Structures are given as structure tokens and as C-alpha cells.
Amino acid sequence: MKVKVIINKLLLLVSIVLIGGVLTACSSNSSSKKASGYQSELKQPKQLTIGLEGTYPPYSYRKDGKLTGFEVELGRAVAKKLGVKANFVPTKWDSLVAGLGSGKYDVVLNNITQTPERRKQYLFSKPYVYSRYVLITRSKNSDIKTVADIKGKKFAEATGSDNELVAKSFGATIVPQEQFQTSLDLVKQGRAQGTINAESALLTYAKDNSIKGLKYRLLKDSEQKPAKISGLFNKKSPKLKDKFNKVLEQLRKDGTLQRLSKKYFSKDITTK
Missing domain, CATH: 3.40.190.10 (Periplasmic binding protein-like II)
Structure with a gap:
């Protein structure tokens, strides 16, 4: 009788161990799924x-x-x-x-x-x-009317920015800077002859800041396609x-x- 009880207990213990292993495996698989897909790349x-x-x-x-x-x-x-x-x-x-x-x-x-x-x-x-681009110059500037006039002119642009790439594509000589306001200041001061930037950035800036002394023109799609x-x-x-x-x-x-x-x-x- 005692032997039978012991055997039953052993069988019960083995069952518990096996079930625990299965649950652990399931848990592991579940965790793996949670970490899969795009979440694993975060x-x-x-x-x-x-x-x-x-x-x-x-x-x-x-x-x-x-x-x-x-x-x-x-x-x-x-x-x-x-x-x-x-x-x-x-x-x-x-x-x-x-x-x-x-x-x-x-x-x-x-x-x-x-x-x-x-x-x-x-x-x-x-x-x-x-995003469409704008060509910004001093109000009194008469040398830059079209994108063809940009060639050889000094343009204030952020180094490595999309605006710099566009200005370079038109032959501009880049005056490096970091912020949009600095670009506008350089143009106002005559240290740069112009700058190319996003229309949205200029209009937003103009809401709270004066752009007196500057003028701008929206570039046509035929001149420069909107940036994606x-x-x-x-x-x-x-x-x-x-x-x-x-x-x-x-x-x-x-x-x-x-x-x-x-x-x-x-x-x-x-x-x-």
C-alpha cells in the first residue's frame, strides 16, 4: 500500500514538472512574440x-x-x-x-x-x-529675379540641409549657418544675397517677427518641385x-x- 502511495506521488510530481515545462515554454514563446515585429526594432x-x-x-x-x-x-x-x-x-x-x-x-x-x-x-x-520653397532676398535687391540669377551668389543655408542642396543646385555659394533666423539676419545685413527655405517656415516666422527689409517669391513647381x-x-x-x-x-x-x-x-x- 505504501509503495502504491509513493508511486502515485512520484507520478504526480512528474506531471507537475512536465506541466511547468510546457507553461514555461508557452510563456517563452509569448514573450518572443511580444518582442517580434517592429517592437523588436525599438x-x-x-x-x-x-x-x-x-x-x-x-x-x-x-x-x-x-x-x-x-x-x-x-x-x-x-x-x-x-x-x-x-x-x-x-x-x-x-x-x-x-x-x-x-x-x-x-x-x-x-x-x-x-x-x-x-x-x-x-x-x-x-x-x-x-513643402514648397521660397526665394528670399533683400527688398532692394534687383540682381536676383529668377533661379538662374542665383548662380555665383552668396546664400545663407544650414549645412547639410535640403535648402542648401537646392541652393547649390542653382549654383549658389553657401554661407553656412545653423538657424533660419540667422539666415534672414545675414540677408538683411547684406552678408548674404539670399536664402532658400520652406514657405511654411517663412510664413510661421513672419507671424511673430518682422521681415521688413526682405522680399520673397514662391518657387514654381517648374523651377523646383515641392519637397517630400x-x-x-x-x-x-x-x-x-x-x-x-x-x-x-x-x-x-x-x-x-x-x-x-x-x-x-x-x-x-x-x-x-
């Missing part, structure tokens, strides 16, 4: 780390000390759809893109334009803004980029993109 669990400048209104800037702007709200809306927290990492432009390559953040949302050179090293999301502004991803994050695109489409369909565009740009510039 720098930090449950967090979308976003690189931006934070000094370029209306895309990203500080108001009353708090980070705000079109791309800031867009980043928060995307993170909410993903079920994660948006973590913004303000970084100077000259090291912003390189920071993505070194794994400092998951995505860059910073008025980034798709270019062939960048496509060789990074992945782009679908465009969320189509997109999220920039590391090539090691294809699943995250694809998920971002799906969420972006949801935000387009539910009207979020249009609402944010009208809030920050006074019109919808999220479509061609």
Missing part, C-alpha cells in the same frame, strides 16, 4: 525615440519652454497609435542624421526631404508633407518603417494630418 521597449532639432517652427520648437510643433504632435499621434510613449531627443542639425545611424533614436522627424544620397544609407516613410517630407529610419528598422507607414495612413484617413497641417501651416500641405 531602441527602448514601449517607447518611440524621436530625433529632431526643436528649433525650427512650425515643425518643432519650444513655446513657453515646452516642445511643440507639427512634427512633435505627429510623433505623439503615431506613438499613441502604436501603444507606446513618444520620447523626443532634441539634437543639432549637423549631427541629427548621423545620430540615427549610431542608434541614438528610432526615427528622425525633422522636415527631412527624400534624396538619392540619403536613400543609399537610410529608409524613408511615405511623405506626410509636400518624410520620417527617416535606420536600414536596420524596416518593420518599424512599415508600421509607421500604416499608422500614417490611418492618421491621414481620420483627418489628423489635415487638422495638424491647418493648425501649424494655416493650410493643408499634406497632399500633393
Whole structure:
């Protein structure tokens, strides 16, 4: 009788061990699934780390000390759809893109334009803004009337920016600087003969700042096609980029993109 009891206890113990092993395996598989897909490509669990400048209104800037702007709200809306927290990492432009390559953040949302050179090293999301360019000069300037007149002229542009690439394509000699306001100041002072920038940036700046002494002209599509502004991803994050695109489409369909565009740009510039 005692032998039978002992055997039963041993069988019960073996069953418990086997069941525990199965549950552990299931738990392990479940954990593996949670870490799979785009979530496995996030720098930090449950967090979308976003690189931006934070000094370029209306895309990203500080108001009353708090980070705000079109791309800031867009980043928060995307993170909410993903079920994660948006973590913004303000970084100077000259090291912003390189920071993505070194794994400092998951995505860059910073008025980034798709270019062939960048496509060789990074992945782009679908465009969320189509940004037109303006040619800005001093009010009294009569030497620069068309883009053909830019050749050989000094243009104040942020080093490595899309505006610099456009100015260079027209033959401009670049006067390097970091901020949009500095570019305008250099033009006003005559230290630069002009600058090319986004129409949205100039109109936003003009709301709270004087542009007296300056004039500008919107470039026609035949002169320069609107820039396709997109999220920039590391090539090691294809699943995250694809998920971002799906969420972006949801935000387009539910009207979020249009609402944010009208809030920050006074019109919808999220479509061609």
C-alpha cells in the first residue's frame, strides 16, 4: 500500500514538472512574440525615440519652454497609435542624421526631404508633407529675379540641409549657418544675397517677427518641385518603417494630418 502511495506521488510530481515545462515554454514563446515585429526594432521597449532639432517652427520648437510643433504632435499621434510613449531627443542639425545611424533614436522627424544620397544609407516613410520653397532676398535687391540669377551668389543655408542642396543646385555659394533666423539676419545685413527655405517656415516666422527689409517669391513647381517630407529610419528598422507607414495612413484617413497641417501651416500641405 505504501509503495502504491509513493508511486502515485512520484507520478504526480512528474506531471507537475512536465506541466511547468510546457507553461514555461508557452510563456517563452509569448514573450518572443511580444518582442517580434517592429517592437523588436525599438531602441527602448514601449517607447518611440524621436530625433529632431526643436528649433525650427512650425515643425518643432519650444513655446513657453515646452516642445511643440507639427512634427512633435505627429510623433505623439503615431506613438499613441502604436501603444507606446513618444520620447523626443532634441539634437543639432549637423549631427541629427548621423545620430540615427549610431542608434541614438528610432526615427528622425525633422522636415527631412527624400534624396538619392540619403536613400543609399537610410529608409524613408511615405511623405506626410509636400513643402514648397521660397526665394528670399533683400527688398532692394534687383540682381536676383529668377533661379538662374542665383548662380555665383552668396546664400545663407544650414549645412547639410535640403535648402542648401537646392541652393547649390542653382549654383549658389553657401554661407553656412545653423538657424533660419540667422539666415534672414545675414540677408538683411547684406552678408548674404539670399536664402532658400520652406514657405511654411517663412510664413510661421513672419507671424511673430518682422521681415521688413526682405522680399520673397514662391518657387514654381517648374523651377523646383515641392519637397517630400518624410520620417527617416535606420536600414536596420524596416518593420518599424512599415508600421509607421500604416499608422500614417490611418492618421491621414481620420483627418489628423489635415487638422495638424491647418493648425501649424494655416493650410493643408499634406497632399500633393
